[in-house]
Amino acid sequence: xxxxxxxxTSRFIDNGDGTVTDQLHGHMWMKSDSWNELGRLITWxxxxxxxxxxxxxxxxxxxxxxxxxxxxxxxxxxxDVTNIDMEGAEVHLDPVFAQHGxxxxxTSETRGAKAAMGYDLRSAYExxxxxxxxGFPSAVRLVRTPPRNTTAQGTSRFVNNGDGTVTDxxxxxxxxxxxSYLDLDKWVSWTEAKAYLDDLKxxxxxxxxDWRMPxxxxxxxxxxxxxxxxxxxxxxxxxxxxxxxxxxxxxxxKTLSKSDKSVVMRFHYYNGDFKWHKMGLRSHxxxxxxxxxxxxxxxx
Numbered sequence: 001x002x003x004x005x006x007x008x009t010s011r012f013i014d015n016g017d018g019t020v021t022d023q024l025h026g027h028m029w030m031k032s033d034s035w036n037e038l039g040r041l042i043t044w045x046x047x048x049x050x051x052x053x054x055x056x057x058x059x060x061x062x063x064x065x066x067x068x069x070x071x072x073x074x075x076x077x078x079x080d081v082t083n084i085d086m087e088g089a090e091v092h093l094d095p096v097f098a099q100h101g102x103x104x105x106x107t108s109e110t111r112g113a114k115a116a117m118g119y120d121l122r123s124a125y126e127x128x129x130x131x132x133x134x135g136f137p138s139a140v141r142l143v144r145t146p147p148r149n150t151t152a153q154g155t156s157r158f159v160n161n162g163d164g165t166v167t168d169x170x171x172x173x174x175x176x177x178x179x180s181y182l183d184l185d186k187w188v189s190w191t192e193a194k195a196y197l198d199d200l201k202x203x204x205x206x207x208x209x210d211w212r213m214p215x216x217x218x219x220x221x222x223x224x225x226x227x228x229x230x231x232x233x234x235x236x237x238x239x240x241x242x243x244x245x246x247x248x249x250x251x252x253x254k255t256l257s258k259s260d261k262s263v264v265m266r267f268h269y270y271n272g273d274f275k276w277h278k279m280g281l282r283s284h285x286x287x288x289x290x291x292x293x294x295x296x297x298x299x300x
Contacts, residue, residue, distance in 0.1 A: 102139025248284025
């Protein structure tokens, strides 16, 4: 007898309060999506209002729900399980989630001011739609990530030092609290980002001369989906505790391609993704960081 595809042990737990926890990745999802709640599909702009309303009323006791990044949305798709969507068709979403919801969700991935990415849970593909397009709207399924503000010892991980720097006590590094975009009010190429860092070192910013570009993993470490703040243009980016709003959407990193020396990794704080870009491209900015020597760590 063929085993029911939905009989395997689920990684998702129904919390009994309208939320579902992904035990593998640490995310908490709303059990229902916007179609379940509103009975209609919504534009990307309406999805922004929807998440704002859920946070204002503290759904399930939380006010840090967000529209999923593309990477988070893709974690929902599981080809071995099925659920039933709004049209009665099969959708590859764990059956712990509410039935008869949308088969797509908006994501936070955008292309400038016009387009946003949606993700289809019937067949695992991403698509792009105009944000204001009423003809081809989508549902949205909101998610939250528990804050990463404490170390393994239970102390505050990120501490704003009050001198324009933020210390990460878990990784043992110190960040400039704002980025080059806040400082310069312009985008910079990778080479211009290096010049900006050289200037910080010459000026002994915050008393230090060893500022550098972050690695991709370091840049990713201060991306915190539980803490939305606004960027330079009022759009949402996600930064760890202690970092001010108003910065750029991205940062250059020191992670170079091994196969093409003309491209370098850039991390995106609006959706948690990272991509290769040409060094000559003028990105939003760079986030300076430095290693904390043992003596500094003792003095902190």
